[in-house]
Amino acid sequence: MSDVLEAVEAAAEEIRAQGPINEKLGRLSDDAAKAVRGAGMIRMLQSRDHSGLECHPREFAEAVMRLASLDGSAGWVAGVVGVHPWEMSMADPRVQQEVWGSDPDTWIASPYAPMGVLRPVDGGYVFNGRWQFSSGTDHCDWIFLGGLLGDETGKPVQPIRSMHVILPRSDYTIVEDSWDVAGLRGTGSKDVVVSDAFVPDYRVIAFDRLIDGTLPKEAGLTNPTYHVPFSCMFPLGITSAVIGMAEGALAHHLAYQRDRVQITGTKVRDDPYVLPVISEAAAEIQASRVSLVDNACRMYDAVAAGREVSFHERAVGRRTQVQAAWRAVRAVDEIVVRSGGNAMRMDNPIQRFWRDVHVGLSHAIHVPGAVFHASALTQLGIEPPEGPLRSMI
Template identity: 75%
Template structure:
């Protein structure tokens, strides 16, 4: 069986690409761009079959996100970020799944997961408050996952800290307009959201610890190995796949642009061995980044499919592979953009947009190498990494 979602995207490639400028101007996805993703079924790739999803292999999801991002970075980013939320929603109480997908299986769920709110326990649930940045694709979503910390009776963060994922309908949070004005990924519409004294019933709350240790998937009775991937594999997958797709898009536009270009010196690009070398090196690095990310997802899938629990050491190496893949791809983009000439920076040349989008994508917290590389090195040295923040992104 092929990947019908990828086939649908390929058939509408020109349309997705043409909408890139509109997305950037609007500072959110154009309604037509969102419609293309819905009609192709992109956001249902990791959604449970019981609610109209496909339950695809994570590799197929990543390949599809890469393709979309190679056509337009913002559309690919939204596909990767919003597309992974049904994966976690599969863990949630069947009651909230029915609330979200019962009437419309194409309902989208936003985020972010950063624990920027406090949930105060009350009878039957929690009273929730907070403000979050970076809610990608939020204008096209009707529900949201928000990260929060368990509070005490006074609304202060409880000790020891306990992170939660809370699920809210659109009526319970405010999207802050004009809160997304950036140099890249403008079309993602990654706006701020605010929650003020919203009541969140207990069945709409998932302890983050259960997502991380895999018990949420086991308790939900899920059998597809995709749902037993570590969170640190599944959540970054769509984001990194989109960045690598942006690198592929930059390369494609660079090649098309350079094919007939003559430098100010009168030298044709096809006759410049230095530029040709840079093109080949960049193409190889982008291809290697792609292979590394897809292989990593497949290896993690095979481990859980075999009934193995993925160890902390394996998770650390997996995250190192994912982070390095993103950085390798974006460094390659820099090499070719630096050889594209000043006209590549004109607004009507897509190269500059892919370049900006890829760099902004690299700034996401999951792509910060410091603690990930530190911890993965310690594990390979056979040294137990310290508890606390150093382990939090693993």
């Protein structure tokens, strides 16, 4: 067990207790954020040059899953925000120093969706845009934002060039009351707005250099973790959180069902129609965990051996991630509908985990269509064309 996972276990009861509080606040409570920070979750993928732990992706996934099994929102924020130090470790040393120089525990928000445009000016760019879904943003002092490279008039250049833009908290506005949703309410995934912010050129990362593996090589990073493809690492925290929530739902379901008597007078422990479903659901959730971790380990082992991960392997890896999330959520649905009406009361954690896994499944990385299409083509020996079929791989 990693030191971080041990720290999460030590704080388990405190983290679990913060779940309803996070949901009521619409963000992680200060106590929940303190527990996540204290466990070292957000430094797991951070470079040692800035007091990071440079953990194996497996360790990161396992810690996120455990945290999410205690509280879905805390696990989600740790999974999303926890990936950002991985990319920041590849960024220009000047911005790394700005972010971590005085405090290596500084958190970085996102999102990466290219909802802004960079207009070139002397020394950098002027940036504008509005983004949704900035998870954990209230506890972050910097942010990664997706943008498109523009021309002098502010119109995106052709062909499209996606960029990741790094800004301090002073350069963007968090839109309060912009996160009112059915699940993962405690993540505080609010909108952010940027208006005419000047961005020095060293705070901008070309997305294609991250995707093709150029960035970690140029940064001189030797730990294989930094050479695992972005399409594996970025979804890892999100999918791990969903599977962890499924494990949390199962744990609460088992605790609730142990002594429950159904309206028919039959104890659940004696019901031959419910027990097999519980067992099957548990097996499906376990299979989701195993496949996700195995996929990350395979990617890590490939780059550790000095081998480039092919597009086919990346596509199959994304298929594995997406299917793992869907499999786990389907299993949760099977047990929730057999938990009885009282499981839907707001003081029963089962309903919160049920809502959380479905909102987590709705993230763009879990949409199966293009991913499954592309992976099937590669299995047929056909190279998918540039465009949507390759965008999430």
